Amino acid sequence: MKKIVIVGGGAGGLQLATRLGHYFSRKRQRKSPAAHVTLVDRNRTHIWKPLLHQVATGALDSSLDALNYQVHARGNGFDFQLGSLHKLDRSRQVIELSPVLDSEGRQLVPARELEYDYLVLALGSQSNDFHTPGVRDHCVFLDSSEQARRFHRLLLDSFLQLETHVTDNMQIAIVGGGATGVELAAELMDTTRQMGHYGHIARRALQVTLIEAGPHLLPALPPRLGNNAERELSRLGVRVMTNCAVSEANREGFVTANGEEIPASIRVWAAGVKAADFLAQLDSLATNRLNQIEVTADLQSVSDPHIFALGDCAGCTDSAGQKVPPRAQAAQQMAGVAEYNLIATIEGRPLKEFHYRDHGSLVSLSKHTAVGNLMGALVKGSLTIEGRIAGFAYRSLYRMHLAAVHGWAKAMLIYLVGRANRFVKPPLKMH
Numbered sequence: 001m002k003k004i005v006i007v008g009g010g011a012g013g014l015q016l017a018t019r020l021g022h023y024f025s026r027k028r029q030r031k032s033p034a035a036h037v038t039l040v041d042r043n044r045t046h047i048w049k050p051l052l053h054q055v056a057t058g059a060l061d062s063s064l065d066a067l068n069y070q071v072h073a074r075g076n077g078f079d080f081q082l083g084s085l086h087k088l089d090r091s092r093q094v095i096e097l098s099p100v101l102d103s104e105g106r107q108l109v110p111a112r113e114l115e116y117d118y119l120v121l122a123l124g125s126q127s128n129d130f131h132t133p134g135v136r137d138h139c140v141f142l143d144s145s146e147q148a149r150r151f152h153r154l155l156l157d158s159f160l161q162l163e164t165h166v167t168d169n170m171q172i173a174i175v176g177g178g179a180t181g182v183e184l185a186a187e188l189m190d191t192t193r194q195m196g197h198y199g200h201i202a203r204r205a206l207q208v209t210l211i212e213a214g215p216h217l218l219p220a221l222p223p224r225l226g227n228n229a230e231r232e233l234s235r236l237g238v239r240v241m242t243n244c245a246v247s248e249a250n251r252e253g254f255v256t257a258n259g260e261e262i263p264a265s266i267r268v269w270a271a272g273v274k275a276a277d278f279l280a281q282l283d284s285l286a287t288n289r290l291n292q293i294e295v296t297a298d299l300q301s302v303s304d305p306h307i308f309a310l311g312d313c314a315g316c317t318d319s320a321g322q323k324v325p326p327r328a329q330a331a332q333q334m335a336g337v338a339e340y341n342l343i344a345t346i347e348g349r350p351l352k353e354f355h356y357r358d359h360g361s362l363v364s365l366s367k368h369t370a371v372g373n374l375m376g377a378l379v380k381g382s383l384t385i386e387g388r389i390a391g392f393a394y395r396s397l398y399r400m401h402l403a404a405v406h407g408w409a410k411a412m413l414i415y416l417v418g419r420a421n422r423f424v425k426p427p428l429k430m431h
Contacts, residue, residue, distance in 0.1 A: 132249065170207065210233065312326040318355060
């Protein structure tokens with residue numbers, strides 16, 4: 001029986017493991033040639049990465065909304081292994097996982113090896129600090145659930161100081177005017193309003209500064225949408241600084257390229273992404289300058305046909321010769337092609353090429369509004385949308401992710417349970 005190992009349980013990796021698990025479970029029931037699928041992730045649970053800004057502000061309770069890999073694997077025909085990829089040996093076709101440690105650094109599980117016939121790397125991305133001095137030591141990132149929860153703890157501590165009058169104001173500075181930075185800034189203003197109901201905290205007590213090196217926010221979208229987002233954030237009370245490059249981070253805040261100091265007790269870095277650094281040293285796999293694994297049109301590594309890569313860690317070029325952007329929709333599309341090609345490889349059929357279809361981008365600006373554009377056959381080109389309609393479309397993206405993982409029936413049940421929780425639980429996670 002062939003062994004498929006998928007490393008990384010993000011949007012693409014989880015979807016791929018689920019679909020392959022279903023497919024080969026049915027094959028085993030019919031006693032047909034099948035494969036054994038194993039998903040590896042360093043976390044026990046999965047949260048859709050575009051929602052991490054809500055975990056950070058407390059608008060989303062990760063303990064309620066997270067998917068447990070072990071439980072999901074049991075119900076969907078694949079195995080789950082907790083661990084982090086440490087080493088790859090292509091000649092032996094094995095990967096080595098680092099030891100699993102507890103919160104105090106004690107070893108729970110020793111380093112171990114997993115054999116594979118086909119390996120899929122779906123490790124996502126991490127923030128790119130561009131070697132800016134002080135960023136790694138003094139900034140918070142939003143690359144994972146744990147980092148989002150760390151930000152949430154810092155936020156609650158700051159709100160406590162405001163409520164007890166230890167301090168008169170709280171200053172948060174966010175570097176990066178892309179989707180993550182814009183969504184976090186808007187969510188923070190709404191969080192302060194919500195906290196005011198419980199802790200008598202004035203809205204003006206929170207000062208949020210959003211810093212973007214480019215001429216407008218949301219550089220991946222048309223300038224008009226970036227300008228509209230800036231106006232909406234300014235209306236909410238966010239200070240927006242465009243054409244402003246950061247040269248240094250320290251304990252007091254940020255220093256811009258022209259020497260201006262921007263004070264901040266909580267400093268967030270959300271300016272660009274790259275694949276993990278260790279991928280560039282992973283048994284001589286070809287990578288690009290962003291540490292992404294270079295792949296062919298069918299998502300196989302250019303260095304090894306037994307290794308596939310998808311999502312943010314894949315250096316993939318579309319049919320027009322453009323680099324595929326690091327978006328959840330791209331990872332999910334790649335997962336569909338990887339599923340087909342892995343099955344085709346095992347069953348001796350031709351592979352198919354990946355063709356990226358840009359369905360547009362949506363950015364949330366508060367509970368009920370968003371900006372973005374939609375692209376595809378239904379709109380015949382590109383359609384700009386804003387306001388409540390865009391907000392509804394933005395919320396629908398998460399439901400589509402749930403459907404891709406669970407199927408529509410269970411996805412709708414999860415959605416209804418979430419709506420019911422809004423009536424019995426506070427709107428913010430306050431612990």
